[in-house]
Each structure stands twice: as structure tokens, then as C-alpha cells.
Amino acid sequence: MPMHIExxxxxxxxxSLALAAMxxxxxxxxxxxxxDALKLRxxxxxxxxxxxxxxxxxxxxxxxxxxLGGNALNLLAHGMAVVALRKLLGAPLRWRSALxxxxxxxxxxxWFGVVQPDYRLRVVWGSxxxxxLIWLRMEALLQGGLRRATRARAILLMLHTLxxxxxxxxxxxxxxxxxxxxxxxQPDTVNYLYVLLSGMQPLFLSIAFLLLYNETLQxxxxxxxxxxxxxxxxxxxxxxxxxxxxxxxxNRSGRPLGVLMIDADHFKSVNDRFGHGGGDKVLLxxxxxxxxxxxxxxxxxxxxxEEFVVLAPDTSMEQALVLAERIRCTVESxxxxxxxxxLQLTVSIGVxxxxxxxxxxxxxxxxxxxxxxxxxxxxxxxxxxxDLQMAGSVSA
Numbered sequence: 036m037p038m039h040i041e042x043x044x045x046x047x048x049x050x051s052l053a054l055a056a057m058x059x060x061x062x063x064x065x066x067x068x069x070x071d072a073l074k075l076r077x078x079x080x081x082x083x084x085x086x087x088x089x090x091x092x093x094x095x096x097x098x099x100x101x102x103l104g105g106n107a108l109n110l111l112a113h114g115m116a117v118v119a120l121r122k123l124l125g126a127p128l129r130w131r132s133a134l135x136x137x138x139x140x141x142x143x144x145x146w147f148g149v150v151q152p153d154y155r156l157r158v159v160w161g162s163x164x165x166x167x168l169i170w171l172r173m174e175a176l177l178q179g180g181l182r183r184a185t186r187a188r189a190i191l192l193m194l195h196t197l198x199x200x201x202x203x204x205x206x207x208x209x210x211x212x213x214x215x216x217x218x219x220x221q222p223d224t225v226n227y228l229y230v231l232l233s234g235m236q237p238l239f240l241s242i243a244f245l246l247l248y249n250e251t252l253q254x255x256x257x258x259x260x261x262x263x264x265x266x267x268x269x270x271x272x273x274x275x276x277x278x279x280x281x282x283x284x285x286n287r288s289g290r291p292l293g294v295l296m297i298d299a300d301h302f303k304s305v306n307d308r309f310g311h312g313g314g315d316k317v318l319l320x321x322x323x324x325x326x327x328x329x330x331x332x333x334x335x336x337x338x339x340x341e342e343f344v345v346l347a348p349d350t351s352m353e354q355a356l357v358l359a360e361r362i363r364c365t366v367e368s369x370x371x372x373x374x375x376x377x378l379q380l381t382v383s384i385g386v387x388x389x390x391x392x393x394x395x396x397x398x399x400x401x402x403x404x405x406x407x408x409x410x411x412x413x414x415x416x417x418x419x420x421x422d423l424q425m426a427g428s429v430s431a
Contacts (some may be wrong), residue, residue, distance in 0.1 A: 040090070040219070040220050040222065040226060040227070040230055041090070041091045041092075041094070041220075042091075043162070043227070043230045043231055043234060043313045044086070044087045044088075044090040044091035044234070045088070045091035045229060046089055046228070046234060047084075047087040047233070047234030047237070048084045048085075048087035048088040048325055048428045049084075050234065050237065050238060051083045051084035051087060051237045052080070052081060052084040053153075053285075054077075054080050054237055054238065054241045055078070055080035055084060056075055056077075056240060057079040057309070058074075058076055058077035058080065058244075058245070059073075059074065059077040061245075061248075062077065063376030063396065064384075065084065068123070068125070069123055069251045069252055069255065069318055071122060072119045072122040072248070072263050073119075073244075073248055074116075074121075074124035074137075074406050075115055075118060075119035075122065076116060076117055076119040076120075076241070077278060078097060078119075078388040079112045079113075079115035079116040079119060080237055080241065081354055082108050082111050082112040083108065083109065083237060086105050086106075086108035086109045087111065087234065089101055089104055089105045089108065090105055090219070091229075093220050095152065096323055097316070097371065099149055101220075102142075102144070102145070102148040102149065103145055103148070103149070103293065104146075106140075106141055106144045106145075106161060107141055108352050109161075109165075110136075110137040110160065110161075110164060110168075110287040111137060111146070112139050113133075113137070113155075113165055113169075114130075114133040114134060114136070114137045114168060115170040115173065117129065117130075117133045117168050118130050118133060118169075119174045119244075120172045120175060120176070120186075120247075121171070121172070122189075122242070123247060123248060123251055124175045124176070124178065124247075124251075126174075126175040126178060128239070129171055132171060132426070133168060133171060133238070134152035136164050136167045136168055136197040136273075136398070137164065137168070138169075138260045139164065139283055140160065140161055140163070140167075141164075141167070142162025143160035143161070143164070144157050144160055145162045146160075146162075147160055154215075154216075154218060155206075155209045155210060155215070158205065158206060158209055159206055161200040162203075162205070164188075165198075165202060166199050166202060169195050169198055169199050172191075172195055173192060173195050173196075176191055176192050176245050177190050177192070179244045185247075185250055186246070186250075187243060187246035187247035187249075187250050188247065189242045189323040191232055191240070191243045191244070191247060192256060194239055194240055194243055195240075196238055201229070201232055201233065201239060205225065205392050206405070208225045208333035209225070210399075211408070212225070213301045218376065226244070230373065236257070250308070251429035260272065261273030261276070263395060265318060265337075266313055266318060266319060266322045267322075267334030267336055267339070268322055268335050268336050268337050268343070269334060269335070270336060270337060271336070271337075271338050271339065271401075273336060274334075274344055274346070276394060277334050277336070277346060278294070278344075278346055278399070280398065281346055281348050282389055282393070282394065282396055282399065283335075284348070285389060286346070286389075286392065286393075286394065288335075290348070290349050290389060291349065291350055291351040291352070291354075292346070292347070292350065292388060292389055292397055293345075293346075293350035293351065293355025293358065293388055293399065294316055294344065294345070294346060294353065294355070294386070294388065295341075295344065295345040295347065295355060295358065295359050295362070295384055295385070295386055295403065296338075296342065296343065296344055296384065296385040296387075296389045296404050296407040297343045297359075297362065297380075297382050297383075297384050297407070298341060298343075298383050298384075298392045298399070298402040298407055298411070299317070299318075299321060299341040299380060299382055299414040300340045300381045300382060300383055300411075300416055301415075302314070302317075302340070302341040302381070305317050305373075305378065305380075309374055309378075312372055313327045314341075316371075316373055317371060317373060317378065317380060318337075318341060320337065320355070320369075320371050320380075321341075321343070321366065321382070322337075323360070323367045324342070324365050324367075324369050325343065325345065325362055325365075327365060328361045328362050328365050329345065329347075329358075330347075332347075332348050332349070333345060333346065333347045333348075333350075334346040338352075342407075344400070344403070345358070345398065347364070351388070352386065352420065354416060355386045355388065356386050356420060358380075358424045359384040359386050360418050362384065363381070363382055363383070363384055363417070363418055365418065366380055366381060366382050367379070367380075367381050367416065369384075381415065381416035382416070383404045383407055383415050383416060383417060383419075384405060384407065384409050384410060384417075384418045384419070384422075385402075385406030385408070385409065385410055385418075385419055385421060386401035386403065386406060386420050386421060387400075387402040387406060387419060387420075387421035388421075402421040403421055405421060406419045406420060406421035408420070
């Protein structure tokens with residue numbers, strides 16, 4: 036004898052509630068978009084548990100209560116799952132679309148369940164709404180294309196596809212079976228399989244969601260370890276990695292690479308006058324001025340204090356000197372307003388390029404740094420090349 040629908044539903048309700056509690060327990064430790072998404076996913080499981088509980092308690096409920104209440108909780112859970120997944124992926128939440136689909140789906144189910152009862156049309160209407168909500172999740176997972184999908188994204192895509200296929204199978208059985216069940220609570224093989232497979236979905240989807248959550252946290256930690264907290268540009272670690280990669284590419288392709296070492300002149304006096312808060316504002320403005328002069332392929336990073344590096348692929352020494360002079364002129368001609376005072380900032384810049392076959396990033400950066408201090412010794416507010424054959428400075 037197959038297990039009763041009520042028993043299967045009760046098991047699904049307990050499982051969903053337990054999963055909700057475990058996911059919620061994993062959200063402790065502070066705010067963040069990923070944790071908010073996990074909380075919302077836990078909430079969706081709790082709501083879904085309520086829907087299964089109503090089906091398990093159908094003997095004590097009026098049919099209209101079970102129909103309207105159970106489907107409302109089911110569609111609400113699907114809508115919350117959409118927002119949770121899209122929030123975790125950093126995609127537009129589309130909560131209005133999810134809400135509209137849920138409301139229209141619930142109204143259609145109510146119409147074909149209470150006003151003009153038709154079980155098959157009711158299932159079709161509800162299935163269309165759920166598939167639409169599934170698509171909102173799959174759309175976010177497909178951002179960037181299948182080739183760029185991570186393992187967790189691929190698993191979630193597969194599970195959501197199977198969920199849609201389960202609904203398609205159920206509708207096909209209702210329309211093409213000679214003796215289809217008259218309701219989901221009627222003892223029938225189709226209903227047993229549908230309730231059993233539907234009840235297993237929260238477990239697998241939650242595991243995949245946790246895998247995606249872990250991928251997201253790992254990516255955030257990777258980025259945090261490589262971004263300067265104040266200015267938002269690459270830090271020393273990230274710069275070293277990027278410079279190593281660009282130098283290897285330059286050696287393989289034979290294309291040039293320009294390296295600029297930039298230092299704000301007399302920055303200690305800025306901190307002495309305006310404090311470190313004012314100094315931070317100046318550094319942010321300096322980064323903004325540097326960025327306005329760069330191409331999309333150029334990389335800017337902070338190596339410490341008021342010292343920055345620009346990596347310019349496909350840029351010869353002559354072109355790098357022109358870029359450096361453009362940065363110097365832009366900074367000099369951009370007055371800064373700090374705490375109501377106008378500040379005129381200047382920079383000194385050292386420029387270097389890899390020697391033929393050079394693979395030592397530290398040596399390349401060291402030459403740019405030596406050229407920078409040569410510019411400092413020569414009077415500041417100027418550009419100086421590292422190579423002896425271009426050892427002259429471009430002064431203000």
C-alpha cells in the first residue's frame with residue numbers, strides 16, 4: 036500500500052521547517068546581501084512548510100480553505116525564493132514581477148477551484164504561474180551564459196529544469212490519462228508521485244542554494260582581500276597579481292606595457308593641516324582624477340599611503356610618458372575643496388617599461404619607484420622615465 040498523501044505532506048512540512056531552521060542558523064554573524072538572501076530563503080522554506088502542513092491537515096479544513104490557503108502559501112514561497120536567489124546573485128530582484136505572477140496565479144486557481152470548479156484547468160493555471168516564477172530564477176542563473184556558470188549555478192539550473200518538467204508531467208497525466216484524479220488529495224499514483232517528488236525539492240534546492248551561498252562568500256572574500264578599503268582600487272596584492280599576468284602577456288605577444296608609479300607631493304602637510312579624514316578625501320579625489328585619464332584596459336591600484344600604480348597594457352614608454360604627463364596636468368589643474376578650503380595638489384610620477392624578456396615584476400616596479408624618487412629629488416610635480424636612454428624629466 037502506498038503511503039497516504041497526508042503522511043507524505045506531513046513529512047515534507049517537517050523537512051521544510053527543519054531546513055528553514057538550519058538555513059536561518061547560518062545567517063548569524065552580521066549584515067550583508069548574501070546573508071539577507073539566506074534569511075529570505077529560510078523564510079520561503081518556512082512558508083512552504085505551512086502549505087504542506089495545510090495539506091497534511093486537510094481532514095480538519097474546509098476544501099476552500101485548503102485550496103485558497105495552501106496555494107497562497109505555495110505561490111508566496113516560490114515568490115520569496117525568486118527574490119532570495121536574485122538577491123544572492125546580485126541581479127535585479129524583480130519582486131514586483133514575482134508578486135504579480137503570484138497574485139494572478141492565486142486568483143486563477145481560486146476561480147477554477149471555487150467559482151467554476153475545474154481541477155485540470157486549476158492545475159494548469161497554477162502550474163503556469165509556478166513555471167513563470169521558476170523562469171525568473173533561471174533567468175538570473177543564466178546571466179553571463181552557460182559557459183560561465185559555476186558548479187552551484189549549474190546544479191540549480193538542473194534542479195529548476197526538473198521542477199518545471201515535473202509540473203509538465205503532472206499536467207500531461209491529468210489531460211491524457213483516461214482516469215485522472217479529481218483532486219490532489221485523492222489517493223492516486225499520480226498524486227503520490229507528485230507529492231513525493233515535490234516534497235523532495237526543498238531539500239535539493241536548499242543544498243544547491245547553500246553551495247551558491249558559499250561560492251558567493253568565497254568570491255566576496257577574494258575581492259575584499261584584493262581591494263583597497265579606502266579608495267576601492269586594487270591593493271598591493273592584487274596589483275602584484277595583475278602586473279604578473281600583464282607582464283607574462285606582454286612577453287608572449289611582444290606588445291609593450293607601461294608602468295606608472297604616482298605619489299602625491301607634500302602629502303604629510305595635507306594630513307597635518309586637515310587631519311587623516313581630510314587626507315582620505317584628498318586621496319579619493321586623486322584616484323578620481325587619475326581614473327578620468329585612463330582607458331578601460333588600464334589598471335590603477337594603491338601600494339600604500341599616498342602612492343599609486345597605473346598598469347597600462349599595449350602602451351610604449353613614449354605613450355606611458357604622455358599618459359603620465361596627462362595625469363600630472365589633470366591633478367594640478369583640479370583644485371580640491373577640503374573642509375571649506377581650496378587645496379592645490381600635485382603629483383610626481385615615475386615611468387618604466389619591461390626590458391626585453393623581463394619576467395621579474397618586482398624589478399619592473401622597483402625601476403618605476405626609483406624613477407618616481409628621481410622626480411621627487413628633481414623638484415616634484417614632474418614625470419621621470421626609468422630607462423637611461425630616456426632619463427630626462429618632463430617638468431611642470
